[in-house]
Amino acid sequence: MSETPDWLNNMAEIVGPKGFTRAAEDMQPWLTDWRGRYTGKAHALVSPASTAEVSAIVKIAHAHSVALVPQGGNSGMVGGATPDSKGQSVLLSLRRMNRIREISAGSQLTVCDAGVILQNLHAALDEHGQRFPLTLGGKGSATIGGLVSTNAGGTQVLRHGTMRALVAGLEAVLPDGSIYDGLAPLKKDNRGYDLKQLLVGGEGTLGIVTAATLKTVPALIDRCVAWAGVSSPQAAYKLFQFLNARESQSLEGFEIIPKSCLDAVLTHIPDTRAPLEPAAPWNVLIEIIRDQSDSIDPRELTESLLAKAMDKGLISDAAIAANESQAEAFWKIRDSISEAERADGPALQHDISVPVAQMADFITEAGAKIEARFPGTEVAAFGHMGDGNVHFHVKAPPGTSGPQDWMSQSAQVISPMVHDLVIASNGSISAEHGIGQTKRDELGRLSSDARMLTLRAIKTAIDPKNIMNPGKLVPLASNTPAS
Numbered sequence: 001m002s003e004t005p006d007w008l009n010n011m012a013e014i015v016g017p018k019g020f021t022r023a024a025e026d027m028q029p030w031l032t033d034w035r036g037r038y039t040g041k042a043h044a045l046v047s048p049a050s051t052a053e054v055s056a057i058v059k060i061a062h063a064h065s066v067a068l069v070p071q072g073g074n075s076g077m078v079g080g081a082t083p084d085s086k087g088q089s090v091l092l093s094l095r096r097m098n099r100i101r102e103i104s105a106g107s108q109l110t111v112c113d114a115g116v117i118l119q120n121l122h123a124a125l126d127e128h129g130q131r132f133p134l135t136l137g138g139k140g141s142a143t144i145g146g147l148v149s150t151n152a153g154g155t156q157v158l159r160h161g162t163m164r165a166l167v168a169g170l171e172a173v174l175p176d177g178s179i180y181d182g183l184a185p186l187k188k189d190n191r192g193y194d195l196k197q198l199l200v201g202g203e204g205t206l207g208i209v210t211a212a213t214l215k216t217v218p219a220l221i222d223r224c225v226a227w228a229g230v231s232s233p234q235a236a237y238k239l240f241q242f243l244n245a246r247e248s249q250s251l252e253g254f255e256i257i258p259k260s261c262l263d264a265v266l267t268h269i270p271d272t273r274a275p276l277e278p279a280a281p282w283n284v285l286i287e288i289i290r291d292q293s294d295s296i297d298p299r300e301l302t303e304s305l306l307a308k309a310m311d312k313g314l315i316s317d318a319a320i321a322a323n324e325s326q327a328e329a330f331w332k333i334r335d336s337i338s339e340a341e342r343a344d345g346p347a348l349q350h351d352i353s354v355p356v357a358q359m360a361d362f363i364t365e366a367g368a369k370i371e372a373r374f375p376g377t378e379v380a381a382f383g384h385m386g387d388g389n390v391h392f393h394v395k396a397p398p399g400t401s402g403p404q405d406w407m408s409q410s411a412q413v414i415s416p417m418v419h420d421l422v423i424a425s426n427g428s429i430s431a432e433h434g435i436g437q438t439k440r441d442e443l444g445r446l447s448s449d450a451r452m453l454t455l456r457a458i459k460t461a462i463d464p465k466n467i468m469n470p471g472k473l474v475p476l477a478s479n480t481p482a483s
Helices: 006-015 024-030 051-063 118-126 144-149 195-199 233-247 259-268 298-311 324-335 337-344 356-373 403-411 414-424 440-446 449-462
Strands: 067-071 089-093 100-104 109-113 167-173 179-182 208-215 222-230 251-258 282-290 317-320 347-353 378-384 389-395
Touching: 006 051, 024 089, 051 067, 051 089, 051 167, 051 208, 067 144, 067 208, 100 118, 109 118, 109 144, 118 144, 144 208, 167 195, 179 195, 222 233, 222 298, 222 324, 233 251, 233 282, 233 298, 233 356, 251 259, 251 324, 259 282, 259 337, 259 378, 282 298, 282 324, 298 317, 324 337, 337 347, 337 378, 337 389, 347 403, 347 414, 356 378, 356 389, 356 414, 389 414, 403 414, 414 440
Parallel strands: 067 089
Antiparallel strands: 100 109, 109 208, 167 179, 167 208, 222 282, 222 317, 251 282, 251 378, 347 389, 378 389
């Protein structure tokens, strides 16, 4: 190993032996993204235990123009927390900062460090009769700082919104090492630009989120989960309109799932079974909840609504979970789709969004165009119909050899076409996973001059040395200072 420079020794002194390593075996798991698509190098892995330590580390990095790559649970989907291959950056882990500072059930707020794991936050809040209404498949590893920095979504956005809507305040360390203390949950604050909202979804390119004040809601009293069969995405959208118009305050989940995805789960995921026989061409997973004691029993409400939907011809059949175990079994199907498809064969995955009213037509029309343009492929589109988020997967032709080669080659031609179709529908090429390095160049290709000028101007003004997670999110001009 090369001689440690003085500035790196100074970082080591700040965090102590528990927070510093250059050992290859210790760093290796954190230098590759969890999907295995990107592997980088770094001077060291530095793990501060407080905001003050983060500030001191950043001040050193700023003084020596050293790039910092912040990382939480390393569960991102777009390589946003992986350093490049030059080995000139420092990987800065927030995982030691895992303290829940305060839970205020009366105010329905909680303050926690960036390294708090989502599942642990859920458990802590449950003891206080509260819940944080955001969940996702990676809740056992995803951290609050990462969720803030990628503006994460999940299955409850329909009722509660993304992280952008759930963050009431932020604490962050800016590129010069100064600490932005914006944790106060002010409902009104007209002091100019909202730095909090620049940091949410900023992917660590403007500063390092160290803590957040989050909005909470009352813990669930009970819920009802149902599985309904419909004939098409358009029929699913009509069902969504019907339910949302009547119960927007209790409708918390509305997921659309094609039969092909259901079949993949039943084939590859143990202990799963079809909720309906025969299976419908398209399926909808519905969750209606109760978190107020004076609200209608969600099972009664669901039975009534689905009976009316059946009378109107909106659904062909439905199954209502008889208990919590069956409710979890329904959700297991939805949550296992990506895993099942990986077992089924290679597929290009696209996390995109379009206006809610256009989602059904996009699924149908864009899928047909991709399959016609690339014979043998099959599109599997599923997702959160209530917020327009489509997980648009393009499966390789059956019998494809060299799956990694197919993925690499096809990504150069199929993904741009998918993104072109998204933009033509006034949508976004990233719904909830962020831009990272995977979509950085596509963002530049498809964005208006106004958007890119503004993004670059903000990045350059706040981080003129380009030390904050360089190479992610914002495709900078070629003359941008290297770090």
